[in-house]
Amino acid sequence: MAEKRLTLGVAARLSRYLQILTQTRKSGRSTISSRVLSEYANVNPTQIRRDLSAFGKFGKRGVGYDVDYLITRIKDILHTAGQHNIALLGCGNLGTAIASSDVFVDHGFRIEAVFDLDPARIGQRIGGLTVQHPSEIPETVAERDIIVGVLAVPASAASSAAKSLIDSGVRIIFNYSEALLDAPPGVTVHSMSPAGELLYALYFYLS
Amino acid sequence: MAEKRLTLGVAARLSRYLQILTQTRKSGRSTISSRVLSEYANVNPTQIRRDLSAFGKFGKRGVGYDVDYLITRIKDILHTAGQHNIALLGCGNLGTAIASSDVFVDHGFRIEAVFDLDPARIGQRIGGLTVQHPSEIPETVAERDIIVGVLAVPASAASSAAKSLIDSGVRIIFNYSEALLDAPPGVTVHSMSPAGELLYALYFYLS
Numbered sequence: 001m002a003e004k005r006l007t008l009g010v011a012a013r014l015s016r017y018l019q020i021l022t023q024t025r026k027s028g029r030s031t032i033s034s035r036v037l038s039e040y041a042n043v044n045p046t047q048i049r050r051d052l053s054a055f056g057k058f059g060k061r062g063v064g065y066d067v068d069y070l071i072t073r074i075k076d077i078l079h080t081a082g083q084h085n086i087a088l089l090g091c092g093n094l095g096t097a098i099a100s101s102d103v104f105v106d107h108g109f110r111i112e113a114v115f116d117l118d119p120a121r122i123g124q125r126i127g128g129l130t131v132q133h134p135s136e137i138p139e140t141v142a143e144r145d146i147i148v149g150v151l152a153v154p155a156s157a158a159s160s161a162a163k164s165l166i167d168s169g170v171r172i173i174f175n176y177s178e179a180l181l182d183a184p185p186g187v188t189v190h191s192m193s194p195a196g197e198l199l200y201a202l203y204f205y206l207s
Numbered sequence: 208m209a210e211k212r213l214t215l216g217v218a219a220r221l222s223r224y225l226q227i228l229t230q231t232r233k234s235g236r237s238t239i240s241s242r243v244l245s246e247y248a249n250v251n252p253t254q255i256r257r258d259l260s261a262f263g264k265f266g267k268r269g270v271g272y273d274v275d276y277l278i279t280r281i282k283d284i285l286h287t288a289g290q291h292n293i294a295l296l297g298c299g300n301l302g303t304a305i306a307s308s309d310v311f312v313d314h315g316f317r318i319e320a321v322f323d324l325d326p327a328r329i330g331q332r333i334g335g336l337t338v339q340h341p342s343e344i345p346e347t348v349a350e351r352d353i354i355v356g357v358l359a360v361p362a363s364a365a366s367s368a369a370k371s372l373i374d375s376g377v378r379i380i381f382n383y384s385e386a387l388l389d390a391p392p393g394v395t396v397h398s399m400s401p402a403g404e405l406l407y408a409l410y411f412y413l414s
Contacts, residue, residue: 019403097300107402195314196226
């Protein structure tokens with residue numbers, strides 16, 4: 001079957017649905033209605049039904065969507081089934097929180113290596129891994145097939161941290177810092193923007 | 208002048224532009240081109256020019272947008288000028304990272320109170336504030352005019368934490384946990400979804 005590349009909007013919404021469905025399954029529920037999915041995703045139910053019906057007949061009227069089945073199908077559509085390896089840079093409070101949480105693990109991402117410049121942290125264990133010096137990035141990225149770099153470093157250190165990962169072959173940079181990073185061709189930089197999202201929430205509260 | 212309510216998409220993009228512009232100003236630059244703004248925002252330049260031109264003539268060909276002026280105008284449009292007070296729940300690694308960063312401060316949000324259930328943390332200082340017991344939420348929210356609650360608690364604790372804030376009058380819940388939270392009428396729940404965003408980045412890498 002020929003496949004069309006998804007638009008940015010569809011891919012973003014499907015990714016969000018997948019995250020919600022995974023959490024729904026984790027909480028022990030096996031079905032979900034488009035209305036409930038809509039509330040969690042902040043997407044209107046008509047849009048959700050349209051997004052999902054484009055890929056086949058998923059839902060049953062009055063019963064809702066089968067969570068397991070929908071997870072499998074969306075993973076197929078997004079080609080994100082399988083395991084994807086992460087290197088985490090920065091083992092301060094934020095990095096430690098990320099390494100100790102299952103936010104990525106639940107979705108097939110595994111943190112395979114952690115790095116920090118601080119000599120006091122190197123050799124320590126966080127989230128079951130030993131903190132390494134960034135000079136070991138190139139070898140580690142190659143050996144452990146790492147494609148995602150997560151930056152939990154101060155904004156002032158983000159640019160050089162990203163560069164060392166990209167030079168070693170990492171193709172997706174997931175930036176938790178506020179720094180604005182330039183992406184060379186073939187590299188995706190995704191910046192978390194909590195302040196931007198909070199401003200957005202505030203607008204609808206104030207207006 | 209009569210004002211139209213912004214659509215979800217426009218409000219989201221303007222919020223993101225504002226966050227990028229604030230960071231641009233912080234890095235010492237006074238102008239920005241639609242192309243550069245486009246790269247940081249992952250929005251195409253035509254869309255950016257359309258979003259901004261709807262509110263007046265901002266840019267100069269060949270020079271770009273004046274960063275200060277654009278920040279002021281977007282804040283006007285979003286009605287987000289001024290100070291907005293936050294209560295932070297959860298003072299573990301993530302909460303400490305949030306309290307110590309300037310990610311919210313830079314955008315007119317101030318963390319005014321921090322809470323944790325752990326007796327060992329109560330009374331400690333983080334980010335210049337003293338950790339309080341959650342029993343003090345109602346009084347503190349009223350006294351300090353808090354409208355935003357930031358949840359940096361484990362997923363299992365998120366629902367009750369949100370409830371205590373909402374019962375005290377908080378109208379925006381900013382949820383860093385993976386928990387799916389139900390929002391009563393008049394309350395906005397915004398969940399950070401790093402895994403969802405990473406799945407989205409992965410799709411464009413893999414396809």
